[in-house]
Amino acid sequence: MTAATPRQSILPLELRGVSLSRGGRALLNDVSATLQANGRTLVMGPNGAGKSLLMRLCHGLIAPTTGEVVWAAERRHAQAMVFQSPVLLRRSALSNVEFALHAAGVRDPERRERAAAALQQAGIAHLAQRQARVLSGGEKQKLALARAWAIRPEVLFLDEPTAHLDPSATYAIEQLIRSIDDSGTKIIMSTHDLSQAHRLADEVLFLNQGRLAERAEARAFFEQPQTRAAQAFVNGELYWE
Numbered sequence: 513m514t515a516a517t518p519r520q521s522i523l524p525l526e527l528r529g530v531s532l533s534r535g536g537r538a539l540l541n542d543v544s545a546t547l548q549a550n551g552r553t554l555v556m557g558p559n560g561a562g563k564s565l566l567m568r569l570c571h572g573l574i575a576p577t578t579g580e581v582v583w584a585a586e587r588r589h590a591q592a593m594v595f596q597s598p599v600l601l602r603r604s605a606l607s608n609v610e611f612a613l614h615a616a617g618v619r620d621p622e623r624r625e626r627a628a629a630a631l632q633q634a635g636i637a638h639l640a641q642r643q644a645r646v647l648s649g650g651e652k653q654k655l656a657l658a659r660a661w662a663i664r665p666e667v668l669f670l671d672e673p674t675a676h677l678d679p680s681a682t683y684a685i686e687q688l689i690r691s692i693d694d695s696g697t698k699i700i701m702s703t704h705d706l707s708q709a710h711r712l713a714d715e716v717l718f719l720n721q722g723r724l725a726e727r728a729e730a731r732a733f734f735e736q737p738q739t740r741a742a743q744a745f746v747n748g749e750l751y752w753e
Contacts (some may be wrong), residue, residue: 520585522666523549523698525570530579532565532722539565541722542579547700549666551714552693554730555702558745561719563702567593567671570700589616591667596675598656600644605631608644609659616663630662631655634688650681654688661692668692670701674708686711706746710734718742 525547532540540562547553555563568574569581571593583591601608609627618626631637634654639647644655653673660668670689674682689712693699703709709716713730720741726733737743 519587521549522583522585522587522590523547524584525667526580526582527570528580528582530566530569530576530581532562532569532574533577539722540569540576543719543722543724544579545717545724545727547698549698552689552699552701552712553715553717554709554713555700555717555719556704556709556713556745557719557725559704560721562722563704563719564671566719567669567700567702571669587666589663590665591669592660592663592665593669593671594653594656594660594673596672598652600647600652600655602645603643604641605636605644605647605655605658606640608655609662612659613662618663626662630658633661633691634658635684648681650677650684653677653681653685657685657688657692661695661697665697667698667700670699672702672704674703674705682708706734706748718745720745 527543527545530540530543531538543566555566557563569576571591601611606627609630610623613623613626628637628640631640634657636651636654636658639651644652647655674685677685686708689699701712709730716728716730716733717724718726718733725739726737726742733742734746737746
C-alpha cells in the first residue's frame with residue numbers, strides 16, 4: 513500500500529503591507545507580519561484599533577485595499593473563524609456541526625461521528641438535540657467552537673470570543689481554546705482583555721490606530737512594551753496621538 517502524501521501546511525501566513533481604506537479613511541495601514549505555526553498569537557489593541565478588520569482580512573472575508581495576504585498553501589477548509597456573536601443555523605446543535613462538516617465534504621457516517629465527538633470535546637454533548645437559538649451565550653459560543661473544530665482546521669481565528677460572556681463562561685471557553693490549541697490547531701485570537709491575554713498569549717501583535725505598533729513574545733510585551741501606545745495600554749492609561 514502506498515503511503516498517503518502529507519498535506520502541505522498552509523502556514524506561515526504572510527501579511528505584506530496590508531492596508532484597508534473606506535470612504536477615504538485608512539482603517540489598517542501598511543501591516544506586515546509573518547505568522548508561524550507555533551504558539552498562540554493574540555491580536556491586541558484599544559477599541560477601533562483594527563483588530564477585527566485584520567482578522568477578517570486574514571480569514572478572507574474582505575480584501576485589502578493594498579498589499580497581500582499570502583498563505584503557504586491554498587486548501588479549502590484549512591482555516592476557520594469564530595466571531596463574538598456566532599451565526600448559528602435554526603436547527604439543533606448537532607445539525608449545526610453536521611452542516612459545517614457537510615460543507616467541508618465529509619460524508620456520512622463519519623460526519624455524524626465527528627459532529628458528536630466535537631460536541632463531546634466542547635462539553636455540550638448533552639445539548640446535541642437542543643435548538644441552537646435557545647442556548648445560552650456561553651453554550652452558543654461553545655457550539656460555534658465545536659463546529660469550527662470539527663472540520664479540523666490548521667488555523668482558527670477567534671474574534672473576541674468571550675466579549676459578551678460572564679467569568680464562568682469565559683473560563684470554560686478559554687479551557688476549550690487551550691484544548692483546540694493542544695490538538696495542533698494554530699490559534700490567532702483578538703482581545704482587548706489584558707487578563708485574558710496574560711492567560712492565553714504566547715506572542716502579541718499590538719495594533720494602534722490601524723498600524724502594527726508592536727510585536728513581541730507575550731512576557732516581553734507585558735513586562736517591557738516598547739512603544740508609548742503599548743505602555744499606556746498595558747498600564748490601563750488613556751492615550752491618544
